[in-house]
Amino acid sequence: MHLEPTTDAAAKADTTPNDRAIAPPPGAVGTDPAAEREPALVGRRGFLTLAAAGAAASAFTVTIGTLAPSPAHAAEAGSGTAAEAGPRKRELRAMWISSVVNIDWPSAAGLTADAQRAEFLHWLDVAEQFRLNAVFVQVRPTADAFWPSPLEPWSQYLTGVQGQDPGYDPLAFIVEEAHRRNLELHAWYNPYRVSMQADPSKLVPEHPARVHPDWIWPYGGKLYFDPGLPETQEHIQQAIMHSVEHYDLDGVHFDDYFYPYAVAGQTIPDAATFVAHGAGFDDIAAWRRHNVDTFVESISKRIKAAKPWVKFGISPFGIWRNASTDPNGSATGGSQSYDMQFADTRRWVLEGWLDYINPQIYWQFGLAVADYAALVPWWADVAEASGTHLYIGEALYKVTSGVFTDPAELSNHLDFDRQVDAERAPVHGNVYFSAKHVPADPQGSMSIVRDRHYTAPAIVPAMPWLPATPVNAPVLALAHRSGDGAHLVWLDAIRPNRRATSFAIYRVEGRAATVDTDAAANLVATVRAADAVRQEWVDTSAVAGTRYTYVVTALDRVWNESAPSRPASVR
Secondary structure (H helix, E strand, O other), X not given: OOOOOOOOOOOOOOOOOOOXXXXXXXXXXXXXXXXXXXXXXXXXXXXXXXXXXXXXXXXXXXXXXXXXXXXXXXXXXXHOOHHHOOOOOEOEEEEEEOOHHHOOOOOOOOOOHHHHHHHHHHXXXXXXXXXXXXXXXXXXXXXXXXXXXXXXXXXXXXXXXXXXXXXXXXXXXXXXXXHHOOOEEEEEEOOOEEEOOOOHHHOOOOOHHHHOXXXXXXXXXXXXXXXXXXXXXXXXXXXXXXXXXXXXXXXXXXXXXXXXXXXXXXXXXXXXXXXXXXXXXXXXXXXXXXXXHHHHHHHHHHHHHHOOOOEEEEOOEOOOOEOOOOOOOXXXXXXXXXXXXXXXXXXXXXXXOOOEEOOEOOOOOOOOXXXXXXXXXXXXXXXXXXXXXXXXXXXXXXXXXXXXXXXXXXXXXXXXXXXXXXXXXXXXXXXEEOOOHHHHXXXXXXXXXXXXXXXOOOEOOXXXXXXXXXXXXOEEEEEEEOOOOEEEEEEOOOOHHHOOOEEEEEXXXXXXXXXXXXXXXXXXXXXXXXXXOEEEEEEOOOOOOOOEEEEEEEEOOOXXXXXXXXXXXXX
16 A cells, blocks of 8 residues: 555655555556446445434434534634644544554564564554554455464464464454454455465465466566456455454455556456456456446445444545546546556445545645645545545655655644534544554654644544444442542443443543533543443543542444433542
């Protein structure tokens, strides 16, 4: 993932050692006639009807929460100044943890199981340090697995040997530990890539690409499953669904790799597949887009059929099409995912196949071919049309590499996103590539983001189309001063199948009759629920001798929130 825009003049070499390729000039591929027709704004997700909304409202009290800046900042939201800095109660804050070629985790192949576990716990410490609330972890980088899959071998990035058992179940471990910290866990898969090298004989004999050599082709020094074969689409989906069905995932996540990025002097070797399976298509580019569309729509339906609460999202290259190519495109001049990866990302959003879109807008303000200020509003408008959530992919690595010369570039991005959110269409959060750059904090850039925008925790935005659990307001039974801080005890006295997944704790100074749970600055923590009626938490940041008033709310697994408990005061 994580590509540079290019012009027709040249493609700049990228020396950052991560999972990226160089985007070629926009190609002269054919245009799909069907793309001229607007997709219907009715898809798998649809919208809540008034009847359903009324029934839900009568059953329990849930607040989705505003995405606008908190009241203290709302009046100045359109100013585009530093006054917009400050926390939002509801936003996704995430980082990508890459496993391919050991970019982030594990840091090297062949580490012991204990060392791998310790490294992952470090990344969760980093997430907490920077007040993130989600992690996107790569668990299937190259038709392999970070769990005991019956369909694909153990990943070589664990032990250094493809197919070798690492001695524990990494996916089970990362799910459990992320949830222990109340972090949302999105499992990240690369659908079509088989290997980072092009020799099938280097794969283990039982690898599906060895068993079915007709399923794959080499391109650009790598191996890929042929996206035009129904058999490969079915295999990939079964491999992904095995993890969805057997693990408590919060999300399924794809990056920008569909058909491979073009390599100069090479042709994608799927002409024979087109002859065999391309009936009804005169244009191979339109057929390729159809293949990817079919894959995206069908995996979306399978996820929802198995576990309707599991989110499905994709992080595409940041440009769908340029306005000079298509009047529906953005005011940009770079490579186009519609023509380059045959990924009609705009259609996926408008059809409602995705719960969220996470475009990689990895460019700075003022870059002529791909201006951040042009792309965020474009994507916000597209996402708003279907109600799809929008998370912006941020290139933290470009601060490390020196492409972003202003240490406040990313913080300024968040200022702009909030302005778009307040004045135009929702922007629901940001995701940073990649994990190793977060604690490295190049030029203090992530510290600036945290200290200006992430000064309080945030709750993941709720998606009203996902199935909700009718959680009750907790009973805040006890609040007293302990040696470590303010000790709270509350009860989630409700049937086990309606108990909260987590809780949000709000605090104000002094004795108060109410606590404003819409004010982002009042949120002091979210905590995972214990498997019991009685819950407890210690506010270690409570200053001795200062009186505080607390309330607690319950959150279901998709972050719908109950009414608050009665307040309790402690000194």
